[in-house]
Amino acid sequence: MSTVEVPLLVVGGGIGGLATALAAARRGLPVRVLERSAAFGEIGAGLQMGPNASRALDALGVLDDVLPLAVRPAAGVLRDAVSGRVLTRLDLGGAFRDRYGHPYLVMHRGDLLDVLLDHCRAHDLVTLEAGREVVSSEVRADGAEVRCADGSTYRARTLVAADGLGSGLRGHLSDDEPVCSGYAAYRGTAPREGDGPDEVVLWIGPGLHLVRYPVRAGALVNQVAVFRSPRFHAGEAEWGGVDELEAAFAGTCEPVRDAVARVGRDRHWAMHDREPLDSWVTGRLVLVGDAAHPMLQYLGQGACQALEDAVELGARLHEDSGTALEAFQRARRPKAVRCQTSARPWGDLWHTADPLLIGVRDRMFALRADDDYTELDWLYAGPGDPA
Numbered sequence: 001m002s003t004v005e006v007p008l009l010v011v012g013g014g015i016g017g018l019a020t021a022l023a024a025a026r027r028g029l030p031v032r033v034l035e036r037s038a039a040f041g042e043i044g045a046g047l048q049m050g051p052n053a054s055r056a057l058d059a060l061g062v063l064d065d066v067l068p069l070a071v072r073p074a075a076g077v078l079r080d081a082v083s084g085r086v087l088t089r090l091d092l093g094g095a096f097r098d099r100y101g102h103p104y105l106v107m108h109r110g111d112l113l114d115v116l117l118d119h120c121r122a123h124d125l126v127t128l129e130a131g132r133e134v135v136s137s138e139v140r141a142d143g144a145e146v147r148c149a150d151g152s153t154y155r156a157r158t159l160v161a162a163d164g165l166g167s168g169l170r171g172h173l174s175d176d177e178p179v180c181s182g183y184a185a186y187r188g189t190a191p192r193e194g195d196g197p198d199e200v201v202l203w204i205g206p207g208l209h210l211v212r213y214p215v216r217a218g219a220l221v222n223q224v225a226v227f228r229s230p231r232f233h234a235g236e237a238e239w240g241g242v243d244e245l246e247a248a249f250a251g252t253c254e255p256v257r258d259a260v261a262r263v264g265r266d267r268h269w270a271m272h273d274r275e276p277l278d279s280w281v282t283g284r285l286v287l288v289g290d291a292a293h294p295m296l297q298y299l300g301q302g303a304c305q306a307l308e309d310a311v312e313l314g315a316r317l318h319e320d321s322g323t324a325l326e327a328f329q330r331a332r333r334p335k336a337v338r339c340q341t342s343a344r345p346w347g348d349l350w351h352t353a354d355p356l357l358i359g360v361r362d363r364m365f366a367l368r369a370d371d372d373y374t375e376l377d378w379l380y381a382g383p384g385d386p387a
Contacts, residue, residue, distance in 0.1 A: 002153075003145070006032045006127075008317065009156035011134050011146065011169060013040045015109070016289030016306030017162030018116040022060050023314025025125040032154065033120070034132035034146070036163075042113040045189045046215050046222025048200065049107070051100035051380045053304035058102065059311045065115045070107035071214045073198045078365065081205030084253035088365035092200075095371050100380045106200060106222070108189070108215045109303075134163075139172050139283040158317065158325070159285045162306075165272055167291035172282050178272040181296060181347075182232040184240030185271055187224040188264035189215060203256050206353035208248050210256050225249065225260045226271065226297075228351065240268045271296055273344070276337045281325045288313060293336040298347040299379070301339045308332065338378070 008024055010017045013035030021031045049057075049070075057063040076090040090096075092104045120126040133149040137159070144159035161169035165178055192214055200213040207228035215222045227248035231239035242265050249260045273296045280287040289306030309332055316328040349361055373380075 003155050004032070004153070005155045006030065007157045008032070008160065009034065009144070009146065009154050009158070010160040010162055012162030012164060012167075012289075012291070013037075013128065013130065014042065014162065014164060014289070014306075015113055015116065015303050016291075016310060017160070018113065018120050019056070019060060019307050019310035020160055020162055020288055020313055021126050021128075022062070022116060022120055022123065023310045024317055025120070025123045026061060027314050027318035028125070029314075029317055030125045030127075032127040032129065032156075034134060034148070034154070035128070035130045036133040038131050040113070040117055040128065040130055042109045044109045045187050046213060046224070047107055047109045047112060047303055048213070048300040049105045049307075050300065050304055051097070051102040051104060052382065053307050054102040054105050055100075055382050056304075056307035056311045060116075060119075060307075062115050062119050065118070066105070066107070066112060069111040069115070069217060070105040071198050071218050072103045073106055073200050073213060075197070075370070076104075076200045076202070079201065079203045080362070081203035081208060081210060081249075081252045081256050084203075084255060087204075087362055088368055089370045090373075091370040096373065099373055099385065101382060101385050106213045106215060108220070108222070111216070112303075134168060137169060137172070139285040141283050143284050157284060160313070161285060161287045161291040162289050164290045165274075165294045167287065169285060170277075170287055170291050172285055173279060173287065174277055176274055176277075178274055178294065180232070181271045181273070181344075182229055183226055183271040183347075184229050184232075184244070185224055185226045185269045185297075186245055186260075186263045186265065187222070187269070189220040189222050190262045192219060192221045203252070204350040205252060207351050208252070209350050210249075210252075210259055212259055223259055223263050225263050240270060273340060276340050280329050280333065284325070286313065286325045286328065293333075293340050295340040296343040296347055298343045298350065299339055301343075301379070305336050305339055309336070335378075 008031040010021050010033045013033050021033045024031045078087045134146045135149050137146040145155045147153045203210045211224045229239040274294050280292040288309040312332050313328050316324040
């Protein structure tokens with residue numbers, strides 16, 4: 001089988017990989033995307049996208065197609081999972097959009113992937129190939145080569161690893177392994193009931209949280225129930241089962257218990273991240289998204305940071321210089337690493353069982369105004385925003 005030569009090869013056809021391909025193609029660079037699965041698709045249900053993500057989607061030229069599929073929540077509401085009382089509220093309306101220039105969106109992950117797929121398929125410079133599992137790779141100072149399980153071989157000037165948390169290409173930079181938090185998540189969508197406000201509602205409690213928000217233009221509600229597994233922390237191999245889910249949420253308020261009862265029980269996900277890398281670049285290989293900076297979900301920034309990566313890398317590759325990858329890394333690594341390292345303690349704060357810390361936390365939440373965005377500027381603000 002002959003070797004296919006391309007200027008840019010992206011391994012991984014998820015949100016980050018397709019967004020990177022589209023960003024490069026919009027800058028005039030031919031790109032090929034290899035996806036190991038038999039078809040391009042997205043596992044999971046809901047997705048929260050801060051204004052930094054909707055800004056990236058705007059830069060990719062896809063925001064107008066995303067907006068009809070998404071919901072613009074009026075607020076984010078943080079509640080105590082045991083008592084049900086409101087701890088704090090974040091206004092996501094006009095003042096928020098004025099400050100950051102773009103809206104906060106919630107939507108189905110599959111809907112976003114479909115939009116990116118449609119734009120990639122419509123672009124003459126993007127070639128998509130499914131069923132291509134990379135089994136070996138070579139990275140050099142002047143390029144890279146990968147070989148797939150079916151015998152196909154590709155040689156590229158630049159290789160982008162967008163192959164997620166379990167990235168095989170990351171092995172060129174580190175022999176580290178994903179770090180399991182010992183928390184399990186059950187998630188899924190259900191038909192929306194009633195005419196309540198469009199809000200992202202988060203209930204937090206000792207060793208658990210539940211998040212709910214509308215998706216599919218408000219027709220469905222996405223729900224994610226997360227809890228600390230005693231069996232994992234006791235060293236047991238099997239953990240995170242339905243019995244642990246039910247035990248974890250047994251002491252919560254009625255709305256939380258009712259929501260958990262509607263969450264799909266067919267499978268659960270273990271929550272992982274990794275330690276930050278000193279570098280995402282070696283030779284002509286660059287890591288993006290979860291391959292570079294996998295993070296716990298507490299800031300809602302996994303996909304958002306991958307989209308920011310895509311826009312920045314597309315702009316840098318257009319420069320076609322030997323320092324483009326390093327320039328990309330300098331621009332993106334500080335913020336992505338801050339997200340990684342901030343997510344863990346933020347989750348710890350949600351899940352604490354320490355009465356003193358809970359009291360101080362809740363008091364601080366109660367003191368902030370609904371339109372106080374100062375703690376979010378580092379995350380959401382873009383060039384030229386009033387923030």
